[in-house]
Amino acid sequence: MGISNPELKPKLALIAGPTASGKTALALRLAKKRDVVIINADSAQVYSELPILSAQPTAEEMAQGPHRLFGYLDGTATCSAARWATDAKRAIEEAHGAGVLPVLVGGTGLYVRTLLDGIAPIPEVDAQLRAAMRDLPVADAYAALKEKDPDAAAALAPTDSSRITRALEVIESTGRSILSWRRDKVGGIGDDVSLQPILLLPRRDWLYERCDRRFDMMVEGGAVDEVASLLERKLPADAPVMRAIGVREIAGMLSGRMTRDEAVALGKIATRQYAKRQYTWFRNQAPADWPRYDGDINDVEIDDIVI
Secondary structure, three states: OOOOOOOOOOEEEEEEOOOOOOHHHHHHHHHHHOOEEEEEOOOHHHEOOOOOOOOOOOHHHHOOOOEEOOOOEOOOOOOOHHHHHHHHHHHHHHHHHOOOEEEEEEOOHHHHHHHHHEEOOOOOOOHHHHHHHHHOOHHHHHHHHHHHOHHHHHOOOOOOHHHHHHHHHHHHHHOOOHHHHHOOOEEOOOOOOEEEEEEEOOOHHHHHHHHHHHHHHHHHHHHHHHHHHHHHOOOOOOOHHHHOOOHHHHHHHHHOOOOHHHHHHHHHHHHHHHHHHHHHHHHHHOOOOOOEEOOOHHHOOHHHHOO
């Protein structure tokens, strides 16, 4: 995910960071300075049912410039990193074709990494084999992985059931380590664009206070009605949109299992925990040469985002 700056390559701006760090506001400031297309890079904001609870730009904000990949999927649809990357490539190509700057805005690091670096071309695993691997107790799956793919096992915690079973099904299905597959990623656009990134990594106390304040605003501003409408659809509990931050807590309030104050308190905790995970991912996983900003976003010089 390194920066590529040859003058002949089309530019791609990226504003990334944890939830509530000010990414949307910064993107809209950029939109006032030049012609842009703002492209969502947040896994929760792809779904149409929760524009408020997922903190999608408001209608007034979207009116300030073209926006793509916000609320464009039904909540039952699975949006993998590979699917989003395919859709994002199309949006980026359209922006470049129109002579405007595409600006990726979001906090899902896996999405960004898949778009820039590509994805391992692992063949589809047989459904019966996948089911058999996932039915194994995690201790048994880890023991099998240590025997068949010790390098992959060494890279995982013994309790990380989802990654253990994935690595095990890959080695069983293909005879090749998942680590080997990942070294041969394909489809990334990182070498084809001049990437202009900025990471917003504000002080933790400032960020968490913003998370709390914004969750209060969501609850007061329509998030409860969003969740009520969602529950009326009686979607499976594992539907992607049902796992969005705040849905479980507000659903608990609507069912009477908890009070409004309890739901709001738990929703704030979940939001802060999510922000912490995003913060840690970008701090540790993003390339060291990506510019990081830890101050007030109002002090960011817009001209510094895109050279």
